Amino acid sequence: MSGTVSDKTYNILFLCTGNSARSVIAEALMNKEGRGRFKAYSAGSMPTGRVNPHALSITRALGFEDTAFRSKSWDEFAKPGAPPLDFIITVCDNAAGEVCPVWPGQPMTAHWGVPDPAAVQGSEAEIAAAFSETARMLGNRIRIFLSLPLASIDRMSLQTKLREIGQTVDEPQSAE
Template sequence: MDQKTYNVLFICTGNSARSILAEALMNQLGDGRFRAFSAGSHPKGEVHPLTLKTLAAQRLPVDGYRSKSWEEFARLGSPELHFVFTVCDQAAGEVCPVWPGQPITAHWGMPDPAAAPEAQREQAFVDTFVTMKRRIQLMLALPLASLDRVALKTRVTDIGKN
């Protein structure tokens, strides 16, 4: 059985909603096999209040999250990353730092729930949470130890299309 712990970084432009939801979900569902982080190319400096409200409603921890730059994970001494996922279209088009260790990258884009009209915003956060949870569950079901790098890259890329 594969006992390796995989480090996963979720990137979004502002690191206040989608990437934070993904970090929380992967840490919860990954059950110690995965350690998730999140960051932004242009961090907003604070986590969106509806992100924390959504996590609390799903009975996930809400403490310790902060909006931070992806540069924290490209520095010497940062955790070795095995996977890096962009979760917004803007970050996917930006030039990312060179990640030490050549992690597998994929785009799991989805609309920004914070940009939804105010009357639909809370539901947009819930919908984002549900979509991200499904994608993470699909990833967790992959036989990571038995897939070669090319097959694994293909599978995690395909997950982002669902």
């Protein structure tokens, strides 16, 4: 089967405004769950310049070093020499409404908005729980995406499925 479309490694960019929490978590989850099929990146329209420590706790739990992640501008991915992108997913409502750079190659886009765990106030345990919930929601969407037959689905159907994933209703995990 060597040389078939399914052998392709897809590049996916997760966007958020600050590139400090949600997009970084999505990048880590996709690189772990989609290893070999996907290479994930993350960026922001107005990067904070630092990755949220709670997001780094999650990436560490997934087996990554802190140095694997940095808060960076989406402009890096619109420059010559940047990896060609197949998919761009916004994970925060602000980034979804912003005017994005022109991406070479016409990547497919979708919005998978999830609540901002960095906006949660409370105890360390409450904040950590918000980050865990965000990771769970993004992980669910990524697993649905990974189950799609990318090699055999037409572009229009794939675009529709990508957008439908963003509409997934994520029931909070019960505390049983």
